[in-house]
Amino acid sequence: MFLGIDGGGTKTAFVLIDGDGGLLAHHESTTSYYIEIGFDRLRALLQDGVQATLRLAGVTAADVAHAFAGLPAHGEDSALLPAFDALLAGLLPRSTVGNDMVCSWAGSLAGADGISLVAGTGSIAYGEWMGRGARCGGWGEVFGDEGSAHWLAREVLALFSRMADCRAEPGPLLGLVREHFALAHDLDLCGHINGGAARSELAQLARLATAAAQAGDTQARQLLVRAGDELAALAEGVARNLGLSGIQAVPVSYSGGVFAAGDLVLGPLRAALARRLPGATLKAPRFGPELGASLYAARLAGQPLSPGALSRLAG
Numbered sequence: 001m002f003l004g005i006d007g008g009g010t011k012t013a014f015v016l017i018d019g020d021g022g023l024l025a026h027h028e029s030t031t032s033y034y035i036e037i038g039f040d041r042l043r044a045l046l047q048d049g050v051q052a053t054l055r056l057a058g059v060t061a062a063d064v065a066h067a068f069a070g071l072p073a074h075g076e077d078s079a080l081l082p083a084f085d086a087l088l089a090g091l092l093p094r095s096t097v098g099n100d101m102v103c104s105w106a107g108s109l110a111g112a113d114g115i116s117l118v119a120g121t122g123s124i125a126y127g128e129w130m131g132r133g134a135r136c137g138g139w140g141e142v143f144g145d146e147g148s149a150h151w152l153a154r155e156v157l158a159l160f161s162r163m164a165d166c167r168a169e170p171g172p173l174l175g176l177v178r179e180h181f182a183l184a185h186d187l188d189l190c191g192h193i194n195g196g197a198a199r200s201e202l203a204q205l206a207r208l209a210t211a212a213a214q215a216g217d218t219q220a221r222q223l224l225v226r227a228g229d230e231l232a233a234l235a236e237g238v239a240r241n242l243g244l245s246g247i248q249a250v251p252v253s254y255s256g257g258v259f260a261a262g263d264l265v266l267g268p269l270r271a272a273l274a275r276r277l278p279g280a281t282l283k284a285p286r287f288g289p290e291l292g293a294s295l296y297a298a299r300l301a302g303q304p305l306s307p308g309a310l311s312r313l314a315g
Contacts, residue, residue: 001059002301003092004293005046005069006103007032009121009150010200010257012045013290014053016064019303021312025056026290031200033072033121042071043087050091066301067092070100070293072122076138096300100289101126101135104255107292108285110310111299114251115238115280117231118289119258119265121203123148125234129242136237141199147230149258150199152206155223157193173212173220180208210261224261228268236276248279255289286314
């Protein structure tokens with residue numbers, strides 16, 4: 001049995017599978033972004049989630065061949081690596097902690113060579129090619145995370161302010177933001193946002209860009225075009241770090257809530273990849289990052305799932 005933990009800025013998923021491709025248990029909890037909740041709450045969240053998952057499956061920690069926890073911000077502060085690596089100590093006999101980008105890659109490409117784009121609360125890209133791995137992006141919301149839900153939310157709010165000031169032509173986004181916050185006055189938005197909105201809460205506003213674009217807002221639509229281009233730049237960065245040329249056929253897949261916008265993001269992403277990485281092929285994800293975490297746990301145990309087991313897992 002293999003336990004995967006896919007951490008994220010909005011939720012954390014715990015998935016237990018077996019080597020035959022059977023799904024034994026699935027449990028979800030809240031954000032595991034330590035900068036938002038702190039290490040003590042993160043440790044408690046993981047402990048509760050692991051125990052809940054084992055109870056659902058009716059097994060013990062000793063039955064788990066390996067566990068992998070992919071957590072946001074892992075590896076982005078060397079001083080914290082010992083604290084991260086000790087998060088599962090005492091919970092499971094065999095476990096590894098890494099960055100959540102690995103869950104998305106292992107899931108979307110089922111562990112095959114290629115590049116995975118993540119655009120959830122934050123954004124990052126990770127790829128593997130002939131035994132080598134590389135990442136790009138994932139610098140955080142203050143000066144990075146381009147193309148992510150948090151980045152889109154900031155751009156939505158900035159566009160709203162320009163529309164409200166008549167610096168930009170008013171569009172459907174103006175009314176959608178007013179309705180979302182039930183604003184009596186446009187400047188009341190400052191109280192909602194500047195009062196300390198949580199990162200994960202703020203990221204939910206990215207949906208307003210999609211809603212406005214669907215309502216015919218060309219300026220909101222352009223935000224999603226820019227998101228696609230930023231994400232393509234991440235894929236290009238990974239390809240360069242791996243030493244791939246622009247003519248090599250590189251599979252690129254994706255995961256994260258931003259892609260719920262469908263072709264409003266995937267279309268611009270596909271077009272930008274054609275410019276930036278001509279050999280790339282955009283592929284729909286085979287599995288989500290939750291199952292990706294479990295698949296990576298199996299790989300770490302030296303027991304990667306067979307093609308038949310992967311087919312059974314896909315259902």
